[in-house]
Amino acid sequence: MSSSIVPSSSSSLAALGWDDSFAAELPDGLLPARVARVDRGAAEVLSTEGPLRAHYGARVRREAAADPVALPCVGDWVGLRRLAEGRFELEALLPRRTAFVRGGVARVSRGGLSGDSQGQVLAANVDVVFVAEPALHATDTADLGRIERLLALAWESGAQPVVLLTKADLVRESLEFLMREVASVAPGVDAYAISSITGEGVDVVRGHLQGARTAVVLGASGAGKSTLVNALAGTEVMETQQVRAGDGRGRHTTVHRELIVLAGGGLVIDTPGIRRIGLYDMNEGVDMVFADLEEIAARCRFGDCRHDSEPGCAVLAAIEDGTLPERRLESWNKLQREAVWMASRSDARLRKELQNKWKIIHKEMRKTGRNRP
Ligand SMILES: Nc1nc2c(ncn2[C@@H]2O[C@H](COP(=O)(O)OP(=O)(O)OP(=O)(O)O)[C@@H](O)[C@H]2O)c(=O)[nH]1
Numbered sequence: 001m002s003s004s005i006v007p008s009s010s011s012s013l014a015a016l017g018w019d020d021s022f023a024a025e026l027p028d029g030l031l032p033a034r035v036a037r038v039d040r041g042a043a044e045v046l047s048t049e050g051p052l053r054a055h056y057g058a059r060v061r062r063e064a065a066a067d068p069v070a071l072p073c074v075g076d077w078v079g080l081r082r083l084a085e086g087r088f089e090l091e092a093l094l095p096r097r098t099a100f101v102r103g104g105v106a107r108v109s110r111g112g113l114s115g116d117s118q119g120q121v122l123a124a125n126v127d128v129v130f131v132a133e134p135a136l137h138a139t140d141t142a143d144l145g146r147i148e149r150l151l152a153l154a155w156e157s158g159a160q161p162v163v164l165l166t167k168a169d170l171v172r173e174s175l176e177f178l179m180r181e182v183a184s185v186a187p188g189v190d191a192y193a194i195s196s197i198t199g200e201g202v203d204v205v206r207g208h209l210q211g212a213r214t215a216v217v218l219g220a221s222g223a224g225k226s227t228l229v230n231a232l233a234g235t236e237v238m239e240t241q242q243v244r245a246g247d248g249r250g251r252h253t254t255v256h257r258e259l260i261v262l263a264g265g266g267l268v269i270d271t272p273g274i275r276r277i278g279l280y281d282m283n284e285g286v287d288m289v290f291a292d293l294e295e296i297a298a299r300c301r302f303g304d305c306r307h308d309s310e311p312g313c314a315v316l317a318a319i320e321d322g323t324l325p326e327r328r329l330e331s332w333n334k335l336q337r338e339a340v341w342m343a344s345r346s347d348a349r350l351r352k353e354l355q356n357k358w359k360i361i362h363k364e365m366r367k368t369g370r371n372r373p
């Protein structure tokens, strides 16, 4: 760790998730800080000196121009250089432990990020991914297919997934049945029924954040993500979400912090990008993310071209002439295989269990004529 850090500050850094292995990556003379929010060319960070605003240094700008994955994002640990007049420059981006990447199948390897260089990192250094799916929503019980898709995204990030069946207060007898179903699609993954309204299970969630772990909550709109984060945060944190960010010239702006430090320990990353992850399903996601490749593929001679060895394949031609990185086609193939596999799994299970499920839903709905989520 840099010698500029006074010992009494290390505890507050630890509360942000800082540890020895991050410290080992920090270049000498730089101040460690964690990115709470980014905007064009600068980051709001949390450090032992409180919230700061730091502009990207030349090296960070150069590397990000070559590969957008090298752009700082919320959750990143960075090294700051102190400039004159109390200003700070973001000089080093420390290797990421985990990363949520949009626009490619990027995996985290021991040496940091590897994989698709076209990606955009949505969140970094997430330890726990809470996959939130309501026990009961307006027209149906928990969507097991969605849980599977979100689990796939969680595993992809490198973080540890935990399934939360939210709004458990809305179901009674069928809870046990639902939890068995959830367990069947989430082998080896902890799964809990929780209610942010009654508080049931919220302590278990809190337990997963001990040791200043960083979490994201994935789930569809209305899954209860905000309510859960508020329950975890308590009232105090609503104030601390407002960062007083100074740019060193006496101008101050109040910004919404996307890295939330919870009063009871642990952190939650909540950004619009992370929220949207739960919205589209995997097939749509593949199309959206590979729009450029689809455009090229539209020029293939055969409509059902597999871009393997077909004559007149525009995709292979684009790889040949260097306009399309080969890695991008590999990622595309991989994601399509995953999507097909998941769809087939969901369909098979759905056919088998739909009948049983609807029996239970109807029974439940007759019984509970109360508030719908
Ligand atoms: N009964 C019950 N309702 C809940 C619970 N948690 C959340 N809700 C309700 O569900 C609705 C949606 O909750 P939110 O927390 O806003 O959901 P969200 O996932 O943040 O939704 P987006 O902001 O659209 O992504 C709200 O009306 C909540 O009051 C719960 O544990 N039990």
Ligand SMILES: [Zn+2]
Binding pocket: 297, 300, 301, 305, 306, 307, 308, 310, 312, 313, 314, 315, 316
């Ligand atoms: Zn082709």
